[in-house]
Amino acid sequence: MAHGGPERGWRRTELWLPAAYAAAAGGWVAASDAALQVFAPSGEALVRWSTWKGWAFVVATALLLHVLLRRALANREETMRRLEVSEAQARRLVALSPNAIIVQDELRVVFANEAAERLFSATGPQALAGRSIFDLVHPDDHAGVRARTEALAAGQDVGATLPRRMRRLDGTEVRAEVALARLSLPEHPRAVLVTIRDVTEAWRLQQERERVAAALRVLGACNEALVRAGSEQALMEEICRIAVQHGGFRLAFVGLAERDEARSIRLVAHAGDDQGYFATLRLSWGEGEGSQGPAGRSLRQGAPVVVHDASGEALFEPWHQAMSDRGLASVGSFPLLLGTERLGVLVLYGGGTGDFGPPVVALLQQLADDLAFGLATVRTRAALVEERNTLQAILDNASVPIGVLDRAGRLVRVNGPFAETSGSTVAELMGRRLADGIVPESELAPLLAALERVWEGQSPAVHVNHHVARDGSRRLVEWTNTLVRGANGEAVFMVGLGHDVTERERNEARLRESREQLRALAARLQEVREEEKARIARDLHDELGQLLTGLKMDLRWLENRIGELPPSGTVGALLDRVVAASELSDQTVASVQRIAAELRPGALDRLGLAPALRQEARRFQQRTGIACETELEDGAPEPPAEVATALYRICQEAMTNVSRHAGAARVVVRLRAGPDGLELRVEDDGRGLDEAALGPEALGLLGMTERATALGGTVRFERRAARGTVVVARIPLAAAAPPGEGR
Amino acid sequence: MTTRILIVDDHEVVRRGTRQVLIEGFPGATFGEAGSAPEATSALGAQAWDLLILDINIPGRSGLEVLEEVQRLWPKLPVLVLSAYPEEEFAVRCLRLGAAGYLTKNSASDELVAAARKALDGGKYVTAALAERLAAVLGGDVRAEPHEALSGRELQVLRLVATGHTLKEIAAELHLSEKTIATYRARISEKLGVSTNVELTRYALQHRLVD
Numbered sequence: 001m002a003h004g005g006p007e008r009g010w011r012r013t014e015l016w017l018p019a020a021y022a023a024a025a026g027g028w029v030a031a032s033d034a035a036l037q038v039f040a041p042s043g044e045a046l047v048r049w050s051t052w053k054g055w056a057f058v059v060a061t062a063l064l065l066h067v068l069l070r071r072a073l074a075n076r077e078e079t080m081r082r083l084e085v086s087e088a089q090a091r092r093l094v095a096l097s098p099n100a101i102i103v104q105d106e107l108r109v110v111f112a113n114e115a116a117e118r119l120f121s122a123t124g125p126q127a128l129a130g131r132s133i134f135d136l137v138h139p140d141d142h143a144g145v146r147a148r149t150e151a152l153a154a155g156q157d158v159g160a161t162l163p164r165r166m167r168r169l170d171g172t173e174v175r176a177e178v179a180l181a182r183l184s185l186p187e188h189p190r191a192v193l194v195t196i197r198d199v200t201e202a203w204r205l206q207q208e209r210e211r212v213a214a215a216l217r218v219l220g221a222c223n224e225a226l227v228r229a230g231s232e233q234a235l236m237e238e239i240c241r242i243a244v245q246h247g248g249f250r251l252a253f254v255g256l257a258e259r260d261e262a263r264s265i266r267l268v269a270h271a272g273d274d275q276g277y278f279a280t281l282r283l284s285w286g287e288g289e290g291s292q293g294p295a296g297r298s299l300r301q302g303a304p305v306v307v308h309d310a311s312g313e314a315l316f317e318p319w320h321q322a323m324s325d326r327g328l329a330s331v332g333s334f335p336l337l338l339g340t341e342r343l344g345v346l347v348l349y350g351g352g353t354g355d356f357g358p359p360v361v362a363l364l365q366q367l368a369d370d371l372a373f374g375l376a377t378v379r380t381r382a383a384l385v386e387e388r389n390t391l392q393a394i395l396d397n398a399s400v401p402i403g404v405l406d407r408a409g410r411l412v413r414v415n416g417p418f419a420e421t422s423g424s425t426v427a428e429l430m431g432r433r434l435a436d437g438i439v440p441e442s443e444l445a446p447l448l449a450a451l452e453r454v455w456e457g458q459s460p461a462v463h464v465n466h467h468v469a470r471d472g473s474r475r476l477v478e479w480t481n482t483l484v485r486g487a488n489g490e491a492v493f494m495v496g497l498g499h500d501v502t503e504r505e506r507n508e509a510r511l512r513e514s515r516e517q518l519r520a521l522a523a524r525l526q527e528v529r530e531e532e533k534a535r536i537a538r539d540l541h542d543e544l545g546q547l548l549t550g551l552k553m554d555l556r557w558l559e560n561r562i563g564e565l566p567p568s569g570t571v572g573a574l575l576d577r578v579v580a581a582s583e584l585s586d587q588t589v590a591s592v593q594r595i596a597a598e599l600r601p602g603a604l605d606r607l608g609l610a611p612a613l614r615q616e617a618r619r620f621q622q623r624t625g626i627a628c629e630t631e632l633e634d635g636a637p638e639p640p641a642e643v644a645t646a647l648y649r650i651c652q653e654a655m656t657n658v659s660r661h662a663g664a665a666r667v668v669v670r671l672r673a674g675p676d677g678l679e680l681r682v683e684d685d686g687r688g689l690d691e692a693a694l695g696p697e698a699l700g701l702l703g704m705t706e707r708a709t710a711l712g713g714t715v716r717f718e719r720r721a722a723r724g725t726v727v728v729a730r731i732p733l734a735a736a737a738p739p740g741e742g743r
Numbered sequence: 744m745t746t747r748i749l750i751v752d753d754h755e756v757v758r759r760g761t762r763q764v765l766i767e768g769f770p771g772a773t774f775g776e777a778g779s780a781p782e783a784t785s786a787l788g789a790q791a792w793d794l795l796i797l798d799i800n801i802p803g804r805s806g807l808e809v810l811e812e813v814q815r816l817w818p819k820l821p822v823l824v825l826s827a828y829p830e831e832e833f834a835v836r837c838l839r840l841g842a843a844g845y846l847t848k849n850s851a852s853d854e855l856v857a858a859a860r861k862a863l864d865g866g867k868y869v870t871a872a873l874a875e876r877l878a879a880v881l882g883g884d885v886r887a888e889p890h891e892a893l894s895g896r897e898l899q900v901l902r903l904v905a906t907g908h909t910l911k912e913i914a915a916e917l918h919l920s921e922k923t924i925a926t927y928r929a930r931i932s933e934k935l936g937v938s939t940n941v942e943l944t945r946y947a948l949q950h951r952l953v954d
Binding site for chain 2: 553564
């Protein structure tokens with residue numbers, strides 16, 4: 001082929017060379033004969049010269065023939081040598097070809113290379129020779145092979161390669177790709193060259209890939225089912241269905257490991273047409289009957305157990321017939337494990353022996369793991385739902401407001417009482433922030449700041465704030481907050497337990513108000529009483545006192561008149577009676593004046609506070625024998641009447657206490673003007689104030705306090721460092737307007 | 744010349760009693776009465792008076808204001824303040840305002856005549872108790888002669904006590920009960936500002952009330 005060009009040239013040479021020779025030789029013969037006849041001197045010379053010319057022609061022709069023959073022979077030798085090399089190379093190629101090459105003639109093997117021997121497990125070069133080609137082909141493909149060979153023989157194009165199932169001499173199957181070509185050999189003019197490539201591994205891989213793909217599809221579908229799973233039962237049934245529908249498995253079931261005595265495996269879900277097979281199964285993951293199958297073993301071992309070919313498995317004896325009746329060849333059992341806990345098994349049945357390749361097993365175990373996780377998730381979810389329902393029930397039935405905030409400050413859970421405090425429904429409140437109209441704006445900033453501190457765990461988790469309803473009404477709620485922490489310890493929710501203190505607050509306000517009213521009433525009563533006393537004192541003093549004075553003057557007049565009579569028994573007796581009556585009227589006047597002064601010291605109204613205090617101190621000393629001094633600032637401005645009265649009464653009360661309780665020898669009354677009004681101090685050197693006397697039962701003290709308080713002042717009761725008690729009353733001069741009008 | 748005395752007091756009973764007491768001391772005196780400050784003012788303007796007996800607590804203006812006005816308009820007219828209030832409250836103020844004396848109504852029946860005499864003489868009448876107080880305040884140059892306020896019978900009892908008679912003896916001599924004598928002695932003690940028999944005797948000797 002590589003010599004196509006010169007070959008064609010050679011053929012042309014074959015034509016023009018003889019032609020040129022004939023022309024040259026013819027020309028020579030004709031020209032030389034003519035030249036001889038011209039130049040030959042004689043006939044004799046002509047003959048001689050013609051003979052010499054003939055001899056030269058013969059020699060030249062012979063030389064030319066020699067050259068040509070030599071060239072042709074050399075060419076042929078070169079060609080033969082090349083052919084030999086080429087054939088050796090072809091033989092080597094055939095021998096070394098990784099593909100099996102067979103030459104068949106009339107469907108019998110006439111040649112097979114080493115690869116073919118290896119492929120067909122032949123024992124030697126001659127083992128294949130002479131065999132029918134059908135010995136090497138899987139019966140399923142006999143017809144195909146025959147048809148293709150015949151088509152080839154008929155001169156049809158049979159295309160490139162075809163997959164075939166071949167059979168080794170030992171009967172095992174080989175997947176191959178086969179190409180056919182006609183080969184005309186001298187001794188076998190109708191031979192066929194058969195090239196066979198072993199693709200068993202590739203085919204197996206492809207099969208594996210498909211199974212893996214199927215398993216992956218199953219896994220994917222199952223994972224989806226896991227995510228959607230509503231209930232445990234539905235999940236397990238769905239997984240079985242997917243395994244059969246998408247995974248190409250014949251049957252599938254899920255058995256749960258029972259904790260009973262027999263450690264039975266309870267079949268809870270299955271898919272595929274089991275033709276009553278599953279009803280016959282009695283499985284256990286213990287030691288007894290039904291425990292030696294893949295399900296029992298895998299559950300015991302906690303690892304997948306695969307039986308690729310059940311028919312060859314002694315352990316399958318009990319189920320062998322039942323399985324083969326249903327076309328089941330292989331079984332894989334995959335334990336459902338959650339940590340160390342054994343939940344059950346997922347068991348799959350395949351129709352082929354190669355259905356459980358290692359990658360598939362790995363994937364299926366992963367599926368089993370996922371299923372186990374799914375079951376756990378579903379169970380957890382169910383438990384969570386129960387827990388949530390329980391929580392909701394608690395929330396709903398709690399009589400106090402409860403709210404749960406997430407970290408973003410949104411309400412994720414509230415109960416009815418909470419909704420009531422803000423005049424909404426539970427549904428309306430979900431997802432809202434406190435700022436969304438639940439808490440009044442004025443309280444928002446400090447509240448949020450306080451909550452932030454709670455989130456950070458810094459502040460005491462108690463606060464009080466209002467909730468405002470749409471109609472503007474407000475409830476005051478006292479909250480106790482608790483943080484709920486997530487798995488990694490960070491605070492995720494804040495649970496607020498509320499206490500509606502609106503009523504309490506209202507009651508307290510009412511109480512305060514009523515206390516204020518009582519105080520005002522007490523002050524008013526005090527005032528009225530003071531006025532009443534003053535009026536009675538005035539009446540006693542001015543009216544009764546004057547009348548008695550008149551009476552007394554009359555008696556004295558009478559007495560003087562009688563006294564002027566000459567002394568005698570009768571006169572004496574008269575005088576005695578008149579003097580006695582006069583004395584009686586004296587005492588009566590004194591009594592009236594004393595009573596009037598006690599009711600309301602006239603000095604307080606007529607002379608002012610300081611003189612009144614001095615008078616009181618003097619009377620106190622006379623009455624009790626306790627030394628009483630006064631240190632009164634004379635320059636002090638005269639306070640308003642009500643202040644003077646209050647201070648005077650406080651002083652009186654304090655001195656009464658001293659005389660009653662203190663056992664004092666000395667009392668000092670001090671009055672001075674301070675920056676914040678008048679300060680009255682009554683100090684004694686007695687046994688000191690009994691702390692218990694400061695209790696609410698100490699009405700005297702309370703009375704003092706009330707008097708001062710009504711005028712915006714204070715009263716303090718202190719133990720003196722050394723000995724005795726100090727009562728300090730301070731009342732502002734610009735007295736806070738007393739509840740009633742001043743006098 | 745008859746003594747003209749104006750009594751200002753809102754109580755008719757008191758005015759009458761006062762008049763009776765004064766009649767004892769000034770038999771020929773003529774009396775005028777006023778029940779209130781305006782009445783007093785008009786009475787004072789209507790005629791000339793020798794003595795004004797003035798109550799502090801009267802309707803209209805206070806007696807103190809009346810006192811001031813009298814001092815201003817009739818500086819020569821002596822005024823005796825006769826008050827229901829204790830001496831300690833007003834006496835000093837009244838004396839400062841120019842009153843001739845200050846008497847409580849309690850002591851009026853016993854001391855009014857003596858006080859009035861003193862006032863009419865242009866002097867100042869001070870009770871023993873007040874004198875004691877004033878002495879403490881002013882330094883002792885206030886002299887009173889409290890025994891001027893003693894009635895005849897009281898003087899008689901003082902002498903008997905000072906000469907060492909027992910109550911029983913005095914009672915028998917005077918045909919009175921011991922109780923009455925005791926009362927007299929108490930009154931005397933009060934008027935003189937003494938408290939014991941010894942002091943009483945000393946007072947009588949000092950003032951030559953006994954031989």
